Amino acid sequence: MANQYLKEVVNKHYEYGFVTAIETDSMALGLSEQVIRDISKRKNEPPFMLEWRLRAYHYWLTLKTPRWAHVNYPDIDYQNISYFSAPKVKKDAPKSLEEVDPKLLETYKKLGIPLHEQSRLAGVAVDAVFDSVSVATTFKATLAEAGVIFCSFSEAVQQYPDLIKQYLGTVVPYRDNFFAALNSAVFSDGSFVYIPKGVRCPMELSTYFRINAANTGQFERTLIIADDSSYVSYLEGCSAPMRDENQLHAAVVELVALDQAQIKYSTVQNWYPGDEEGRGGIFNFVTKRGACRGKYSKISWTQIETGSAITWKYPSVILQGDHSCGEFYSVALTNHRQQADTGTKMIHIGKHTKSTIISKGISAGFGQNTYRGLVRALPTATHARNYTQCDSLLLSSTCGAHTFPTIDAKNPTAQIEHEASTSKIGEDQLFYCRQRGLSAEDAVSMIVNGFCKQVFNELPMEFAVEAQKLLEVSLEGSVG
């Protein structure tokens, strides 16, 4: 049967599963107020940061793990995680790339992430986060000329405390949810971007996250502020070694777009997904949200989710400014025992606000894929418009696709459209392609890529190619 060929397409292996043997400076397992004080102290943070962390921690203690998502996993023991791990450095922090441990540079080279500015990849500036700390940010000088700030979060806390004070937690408050509260208490690093008024960021900005150490959680925070009439395109990538135990990744991303500003945020998520039987893999509990504060502002999320054992993630847009626009383009693939519960929230507040949601879910093996979405038009959102398209493709008879859309229109002039489809990969389509001479493998990847085309079109060129390759790898051994 054709299914057998589909199975054969499957089993390529996770390429990024290696471990870097590097001396690390990790905090003992466990979480307490003292741990948070230690993190803050290590980072030499001003008092306002510590206070904020502690407020978040005490709030988190009152919360229970949310269980409403359509995913199954054992309870996480938060006392069995190290909340800080950093590669050991001789001096306080590397002042330049030359001071970065060559093993780290080697790691990023293996991952295909260029940290040497001379080996620039189509003009992409990279911030690399290894376990809990940022190890290098490239092209700082070039960006500074344009007035763009792109640095690690820790550095921003030191250098631009006013911006941090003004915006931190304003889009995702620590009270938002369990994982956001945890992140706010213990976050160790991340990226910070500020694009000044009227500036079009001269290159793509990118952060690459790598979890290396065992028993370590990664809790990073990204904050991007696009001032009036500015533009930035930002890409996030991630990977982790193959380990038998699960590792927790609980990040927070906040975007702020002021008048006529545009932020394009793309993610290629390739955390270790666990093995075929579902052993190991990353638990990815991420809160991502953008606020279109200014009029005619625009925030666009594009995500390709192929990794992680569990994905729990809803990149959302709050459409405050009149005529602002929010977009969400997503491809989520679950193979083997992976589970994904992902989608978006579009909250229309301003007049003539517009949102588009294109979600493509692909399930294979025993994968479970859920789209969960909320489109809400508040009473103030006169003439708000939303278009949602939600398609699922099933590659096996043992996988699942689920859709939970919620529509809440409180303004009579709001227009909301929802289209959905679920299809099984066609034996007829496969036979047709193969009759024309394409191998079963090529046929499957062609059909799946066609299915995802609308989303891939939204990715920056070079990453679209990456995403296609990633999909091919992730699909190996996919149908049964």
Add this chain to the structure above:
Amino acid sequence: MLTINQLHASIQDEKQQTKEILRGLQLSVNPGEVHAIMGPNGSGKSTLANVLAGKEDYHVSSGDILLAGKNILNLAPEERAAEGLFLAFQYPVEIPGVNNMYFLKAAVNSLRKWRGLPPLDAIDFLALVKAKMKEVGMDEKFLHRAVNEGFSGGEKKRNEILQMLMLEPRVAILDETDSGLDIDALQMVAKGVNSLRSPERSIIVVTHYQRLLSYIIPDVVHVMVKGQIIKSGGKELALELEEKGYGWLENQVIT
């Protein structure tokens, strides 16, 4: 070119019952010949086309299929395509999001690879495809649409013929390519097929009606009933069938 010996093939229906559809089919097509296979509904014509192309829904219990002397029965569909077998589908399949030109180029180069030829580059490919599109009267805009998506019935069939012209098969099987075509499209399809006629190539036209055979003149006409060829003749047999129907032949079936 194509020899089918005592071919028996069956399919499992929804109730898991095995149903034999091809029952000892015998057929031989020489290079350069065009054969028409006619027959009433349910006689197994489309099954034959699909079994030849290697569709896995069917189980071949006995018999041989030789393409230029090589038994292709155990080959995968793509390997049969590489051997030069082409099927123009009765119901061409839509592949959303896959550009028609991209698909064609992937198919052409995949077959070239099987055959140890270097891939066609973008420029040569484009020149070739544009010339072939002209032959079948297809607008170039179809290159940039998704494969068969939103195509009308006639457009889909033209697209099949375009693929056939591009892939230059040794054995082409047209499964009811004439169904649902208006007279202009029919002539265009016939023109495309006739342009492929050559001494090295065999063409099998599966059809219900004589109509197409006025444009593609067959060398041999076969009548298929209940999974067997029960009568073969020249092109005049098609006219006779048009006039008399199939009824007078059906009681000749050997059971």
